[in-house]
Amino acid sequence: MAKVVPRPQLSFWESIYFVEIFKGLATTLGHAKKNLLSPDNFPTLNYPEEAPRLPQDYRARHRLMKRPDGTPRCVACFMCSTSCPARCINIVAEESPDRHIEKRPVRFEIDLLLCVFCGYCVEACPCDAIRMDTRLGVMSGDNRRDFVIDKAKLMDWDPKDYPLTDVQSQKAPGGSLHQQALEEFRSGTYH
Amino acid sequence: MADLITINVDGKDVQVPAKIQLIEALRTYARTETPAFCYHQDLKVAGNCRICLVEVDGPRGFALAISCHMQTAPGMKVRTQVSSEKIVKLRKGVMEFLLVNHPLDCPICDKAGECTLQEHYMGQGRHESRLDDATGKQYKGGADYRFIDAKGQDRGGKMIDLGPTIVLDQERCIICTRCVRFMDDVAKSPQLDIAGRGDHAYITTFPGEPLDHAYDLNTTDICPVGALTAKHFRFQQRAWLLKSVESIDPSDALGANLVIEYNNGRVWRLMPRRNPEVNKSWIANSTRMLYQDLARNRLTDGKLNGADTTLASALASALAALKAGKRVALVASGHLTSEDNAALLALCASLPGQSEVFGGSWLPVGKSDGIARSGDPVANRKGVALLGIPDNLDALAGRAKEFDVLVVVGHDLWGAAAAKAAALESIPTRIVLSSWVDASVAKATIAIGIRAWAEVRGSMVNINGRVQLLQACPVVPNAELEPAWKVLAQLSAAGKPFSWSSEIDGWKAIQARVPQLASLSYRSIGPSGAIIPLAPLPAAAGV
Numbered sequence: 001m002a003k004v005v006p007r008p009q010l011s012f013w014e015s016i017y018f019v020e021i022f023k024g025l026a027t028t029l030g031h032a033k034k035n036l037l038s039p040d041n042f043p044t045l046n047y048p049e050e051a052p053r054l055p056q057d058y059r060a061r062h063r064l065m066k067r068p069d070g071t072p073r074c075v076a077c078f079m080c081s082t083s084c085p086a087r088c089i090n091i092v093a094e095e096s097p098d099r100h101i102e103k104r105p106v107r108f109e110i111d112l113l114l115c116v117f118c119g120y121c122v123e124a125c126p127c128d129a130i131r132m133d134t135r136l137g138v139m140s141g142d143n144r145r146d147f148v149i150d151k152a153k154l155m156d157w158d159p160k161d162y163p164l165t166d167v168q169s170q171k172a173p174g175g176s177l178h179q180q181a182l183e184e185f186r187s188g189t190y191h
Numbered sequence: 192m193a194d195l196i197t198i199n200v201d202g203k204d205v206q207v208p209a210k211i212q213l214i215e216a217l218r219t220y221a222r223t224e225t226p227a228f229c230y231h232q233d234l235k236v237a238g239n240c241r242i243c244l245v246e247v248d249g250p251r252g253f254a255l256a257i258s259c260h261m262q263t264a265p266g267m268k269v270r271t272q273v274s275s276e277k278i279v280k281l282r283k284g285v286m287e288f289l290l291v292n293h294p295l296d297c298p299i300c301d302k303a304g305e306c307t308l309q310e311h312y313m314g315q316g317r318h319e320s321r322l323d324d325a326t327g328k329q330y331k332g333g334a335d336y337r338f339i340d341a342k343g344q345d346r347g348g349k350m351i352d353l354g355p356t357i358v359l360d361q362e363r364c365i366i367c368t369r370c371v372r373f374m375d376d377v378a379k380s381p382q383l384d385i386a387g388r389g390d391h392a393y394i395t396t397f398p399g400e401p402l403d404h405a406y407d408l409n410t411t412d413i414c415p416v417g418a419l420t421a422k423h424f425r426f427q428q429r430a431w432l433l434k435s436v437e438s439i440d441p442s443d444a445l446g447a448n449l450v451i452e453y454n455n456g457r458v459w460r461l462m463p464r465r466n467p468e469v470n471k472s473w474i475a476n477s478t479r480m481l482y483q484d485l486a487r488n489r490l491t492d493g494k495l496n497g498a499d500t501t502l503a504s505a506l507a508s509a510l511a512a513l514k515a516g517k518r519v520a521l522v523a524s525g526h527l528t529s530e531d532n533a534a535l536l537a538l539c540a541s542l543p544g545q546s547e548v549f550g551g552s553w554l555p556v557g558k559s560d561g562i563a564r565s566g567d568p569v570a571n572r573k574g575v576a577l578l579g580i581p582d583n584l585d586a587l588a589g590r591a592k593e594f595d596v597l598v599v600v601g602h603d604l605w606g607a608a609a610a611k612a613a614a615l616e617s618i619p620t621r622i623v624l625s626s627w628v629d630a631s632v633a634k635a636t637i638a639i640g641i642r643a644w645a646e647v648r649g650s651m652v653n654i655n656g657r658v659q660l661l662q663a664c665p666v667v668p669n670a671e672l673e674p675a676w677k678v679l680a681q682l683s684a685a686g687k688p689f690s691w692s693s694e695i696d697g698w699k700a701i702q703a704r705v706p707q708l709a710s711l712s713y714r715s716i717g718p719s720g721a722i723i724p725l726a727p728l729p730a731a732a733g734v
Contacts, residue, residue, distance in 0.1 A: 075298065075299050076299070076426070077298030077299050077429075078429045078432070079298055082429065082431065082432070093426040093427075094426060095350075095425070095426060099348070099349055099350050102299050102349065102350065103299040103426055126298045127298075
């Protein structure tokens with residue numbers, strides 16, 4: 001059903017145009033004055049020399065979480081690719097040699113050019129295997145193939161880039177909790 | 192139709208046949224969704240899952256009864272979950288018992304999406320489990336649950352290799368015994384049984400014995416949970432991602448009904464489709480594996496004297512050969528649809544006085560196994576006979592010297608009987624239309640690729656005289672491949688050409704030739720097929 005959008009009713013001073021123009025100029029000049037007086041808070045970034053300040057929950061490029069032994073947490077359940085509205089996740093599953101894991105991805109690819117960065121894959125994942133917290137908001141490549149990132153690239157991240165409060169990242173190889181997690185993993189008490 | 196009786200379901204009178212299972216009456220006639228795990232239409236009733244409980248009026252008032260084990264009787268009064276809170280509560284309780292030791296591994300379970308337990312859990316259970324490690328939940332997947340028996344057989348736990356085709360997960364099993372009943376009563380080879388008691392019971396084979404029946408993959412279909420999974424489909428795709436078309440078994444004259452499931456340009460599996468008058472719910476393992484051939488060893492282009500060429504140039508060469516040919520032998524095939532064979536007859540008619548149609552097969556005919564195979568490997572033998580094509584391949588071999596062009600359509604003559612087919616090699620131009628690079632293609636001077644059975648629409652007549660439809664799955668190895676009838680229509684340019692726009696024209700050509708089929712259409716044949724009327728229906732006068 002079509003939605004009817006009411007047209008704004010303009011007052012006399014708005015409809016003669018010139019008053020509004022000068023109001024707008026006053027706003028612009030106000031910002032110019034503020035930036036000139038306090039250059040430290042200048043909102044424009046010297047990109048790429050200066051990295052953008054991304055918020056904590058910014059949905060950036062994906063990463064695959066790792067178990068303490070370095071294998072992906074992913075069990076190839078296809079929940080992410082099923083929920084993906086852009087159909088950019090391509091998974092090929094295989095039997096895992098570990099009977100308790102049972103299933104694992106032999107291929108896990110995300111086409112970043114198709115991805116709409118909605119975060120549904122992160123929501124859908126039943127085992128916290130996929131996250132979008134890499135803060136990699138800018139991606140570059142020479143051809144389309146470069147934007148299809150595979151399992152190796154998705155798992156290529158360093159626990160040191162993540163806060164110590166991010167327990168799951170710290171349990172991965174190289175993380176501050178790794179040794180302890182690895183022992184738990186080997187003894188079968190790891191969760 | 193059997194006698195109808197009246198039963199009362201949730202206060203409403205419903206007309207149902209007498210002496211059918213109450214669950215069938217509820218599902219089919221009263222339109223009341225009734226869950227069941229152990230009940231299966233084509234198996235004997237066991238009545239062990241208890242989820243189909245309803246209240247039935249008896250001498251002592253309404254009492255609980257399992258609807259799968261009760262037959263309809265006149266005046267029966269039934270309360271289901273629609274009118275009875277008690278049933279809702281009971282089903283929830285039964286569900287809780289079934290889920291006591293069931294793992295929550297739906298994300299990696301291949302059955303998810305087509306799992307009866309999952310379906311009914313979402314429908315009516317939806318409770319938090321009251322069992323955990325402390326209160327005695329058995330994680331049968333745990334390492335301590337697994338053991339090797341005296342015969343070296345893996346017992347207990349997950350991922351148990353049951354045989355060449357099936358993997359068992361005992362943790363997911365709800366002991367409905369459908370698989371046991373299938374092997375006992377349908378396959379008549381009791382290879383599976385329950386061992387242990389109570390909640391330690393598990394499905395297993397006899398010590399040291401594998402599960403290796405020619406129909407054992409049907410147990411994976413009827414398994415209401417993901418306990419039995421097929422090795423060939425394990426972890427390949429999720430059930431909900433698959434699209435499907437309905438077709439029939441092209442490798443046997445019974446024409447077992449099946450579903451082709453595909454996505455992403457690949458056929459992933461063939462599943463049986465229930466047809467109580469043909470194959471019930473079963474298909475043979477060999478039929479099920481036919482999907483592998485759809486992507487294997489295909490003739491996707493043309494061949495000229497064994498060298499690869501394009502379809503167009505192979506077709507042009509064939510056309511030139513037919514134009515130059517003085518005597519053309521056309522060989523019909525029982526492996527193709529009736530429409531394709533009608534096209535061959537039309538091609539014969541377009542080359543009058545010059546061509547002759549031969550039919551039949553050199554493949555040996557076996558015995559029926561009484562389940563879903565008749566033993567006759569020529570799927571459309573009856574359909575070819577119905578079109579009036581004689582069974583005279585041997586005569587063709589004897590008269591090979593008379594002909595200078597041979598056209599073989601979808602029929603591996605050399606593969607079936609190389610010794611008999613050797614006589615045909617005296618025919619100088621041998622045109623073979625085939626879906627696969629087979630022995631006949633190797634002997635052909637001109638070979639043209641055609642679509643395989645899964646990729647065409649058409650009809651076949653099974654051994655019992657039932658016309659059944661094949662629907663086309665859009666997965667084709669080469670998009671330029673055409674169905675056999677289309678290639679034959681193009682070849683008819685050598686004489687008086689005929690042109691069909693679709694298979695429907697082929698069906699009309701069949702109807703013109705076979706008056707018994709005049710009353711049938713693709714729509715009236717439908718997914719379950721139609722028995723050929725013995726005689727054409729008399730023209731309705733004055734209606």
